[in-house]
Amino acid sequence: xxxxxxxxxxWRIAELAAQGSTTRLIAEELGRxxxxxxxxxxLMRRPPAPEPVRSPLRLSLVEREExxxxxxxxxxxxxxxxxxxxxxxxxxxxVAGNGGRRRxxxxxxxxxxxxxxxxxxxxxxxxxxxxxxxxxEKLELRWSPQQISGWLVENFPxxxxxxxxxxxxxLSLFVQSRGALRRELTRYLRSGHSAxxxxxxxxxxxxxxxxxxxxxxxxxxxxxxxxxxxxWEGDLLMGKRMHAMATLVERKxxxxxxxxxxxxHSADVVADALAAKIVELPDELRRSLTWDQGKEMAAHGVDPxxxxxxxxxxxxxxxxxxxxxxxxxxxxxxxxxxxxxxSSAPVIARCRRSPTISASPRSxxxxxxxxxxxxxxxxxxx
Numbered sequence: 001x002x003x004x005x006x007x008x009x010x011w012r013i014a015e016l017a018a019q020g021s022t023t024r025l026i027a028e029e030l031g032r033x034x035x036x037x038x039x040x041x042x043l044m045r046r047p048p049a050p051e052p053v054r055s056p057l058r059l060s061l062v063e064r065e066e067x068x069x070x071x072x073x074x075x076x077x078x079x080x081x082x083x084x085x086x087x088x089x090x091x092x093x094x095v096a097g098n099g100g101r102r103r104x105x106x107x108x109x110x111x112x113x114x115x116x117x118x119x120x121x122x123x124x125x126x127x128x129x130x131x132x133x134x135x136x137e138k139l140e141l142r143w144s145p146q147q148i149s150g151w152l153v154e155n156f157p158x159x160x161x162x163x164x165x166x167x168x169x170x171l172s173l174f175v176q177s178r179g180a181l182r183r184e185l186t187r188y189l190r191s192g193h194s195a196x197x198x199x200x201x202x203x204x205x206x207x208x209x210x211x212x213x214x215x216x217x218x219x220x221x222x223x224x225x226x227x228x229x230x231x232w233e234g235d236l237l238m239g240k241r242m243h244a245m246a247t248l249v250e251r252k253x254x255x256x257x258x259x260x261x262x263x264x265h266s267a268d269v270v271a272d273a274l275a276a277k278i279v280e281l282p283d284e285l286r287r288s289l290t291w292d293q294g295k296e297m298a299a300h301g302v303d304p305x306x307x308x309x310x311x312x313x314x315x316x317x318x319x320x321x322x323x324x325x326x327x328x329x330x331x332x333x334x335x336x337x338x339x340x341x342x343s344s345a346p347v348i349a350r351c352r353r354s355p356t357i358s359a360s361p362r363s364x365x366x367x368x369x370x371x372x373x374x375x376x377x378x379x380x381x382x
Contacts, residue, residue: 005032005040013040052117059086059094059113064106067091071101124164125172125180131162132180135169139181139188145169210293223288226252230287234274236265236296246270246296248277250285267298 005013009030016026023041027034054060059067063084070080077095081088095101098109125132131152138148145166156162172180173189223231229252238244246259259273278286291297 005036010040013037014044017041017044052114054117059090061106061110064094064110067094068104068106071095071104123172123180124168128161131164134162135164136181136185139169139185142188142190144190210295210298213293216290219290220288223251223290228287229253230285231290232288233290235292236270236294246274248274248289265296267296270296271299 009032012030013026016029021029023034023038027037030037063086066084067080070083077091078088081091084091094109095104098104098112125135134152135148138151139145143151148169149164149166152162152164169181173183173186220231222228229250231251232248233251234246234248236244236246244261244265246261246265248257248259249255257277259277261269261273263269
């Protein structure tokens with residue numbers, strides 16, 4: 001194997017090339033092969049790499065030099081940031097991530113920042129086999145990427161290498177060019193999708209959107225604190241074979257009414273079914289109704305005489321929905337639920353304590369087991 005060109009030989013090649021000597025003459029004078037000299041000349045004549053385009057939000061080399069001088073002069077980080085017109089947290093992260101106050105060097109920090117700008121980058125799961133093995137093991141146990149990400153933080157608190165966000169796991173599964181996770185692992189995802197659905201690219205022309213809705217922030221104050229009965233939250237539950245039923249939950253008493261929808265769940269059918277059910281209540285118990293933005297509520301503004309005043313929220317009524325998830329598990333048949341509940345007198349159904357977002361799903365529904373809540377005592381539309 002031929003020896004590499006020494007520094008002296010490289011300097012001589014550059015000097016002879018500047019004088020106009022040919023490749024053959026340079027090779028004969030140095031006693032080197034013509035191809036080795038030609039290769040070095042090509043490297044010399046190659047244009048330099050362009051300077052990466054930096055965002056004005058990022059620190060420049062000049063600013064890093066000022067940071068280095070300020071640290072050498074004993075200035076505080078806040079004083080340096082004030083002089084540069086930067087946030088103190090920006091300077092603090094820059095110094096902490098590049099050796100601290102004693103070992104910070106501007107050129108070394110700038111080179112590291114330039115390396116971080118290069119794209120594409122290798123996926124963290126592809127670069128760390130140990131992390132990839134743990135993620136694959138948990139995916140095969142049908143853990144969600146969010147669960148895996150949180151579990152890694154709890155079980156490896158002192159190992160920063162064992163960190164990965166749930167979005168990185170999703171990208172590694174759906175974008176196979178990253179070469180990190182096997183594609184067959186997508187069957188363990190709870191959604192069951194082998195490709196990520198595109199969102200946010202539809203033309204917002206108003207088609208399919210609900211008209212004349214009120215935001216949930218406009219709901220009366222007495223509805224938010226559950227002080228006065230008569231404020232309801234509704235939702236549409238889907239069962240087997242696309243069978244649906246509507247649920248109405250009174251916020252103060254947790255009184256639940258089930259509305260059968262045997263003729264489908266289109267907007268006009270749902271509006272007629274709700275209107276027919278609501279008139280069974282006294283006027284003082286018909287104050288407001290909060291619903292999500294499902295298409296079954298497209299006719300929410302028709303015949304306001306039957307429900308006055310009408311208030312329809314623009315967000316999902318989350319608290320009562322969490323209780324209903326336990327009462328009606330997935331794939332529950334609507335007919336069986338209505339048949340079981342129709343045999344008992346309608347009484348008030350309560351959770352043991354007020355459900356909160358921070359509470360666990362079991363405690364929200366007032367049960368300590370994973371079994372569904374008994375349907376006895378839930379009002380129906382029989």
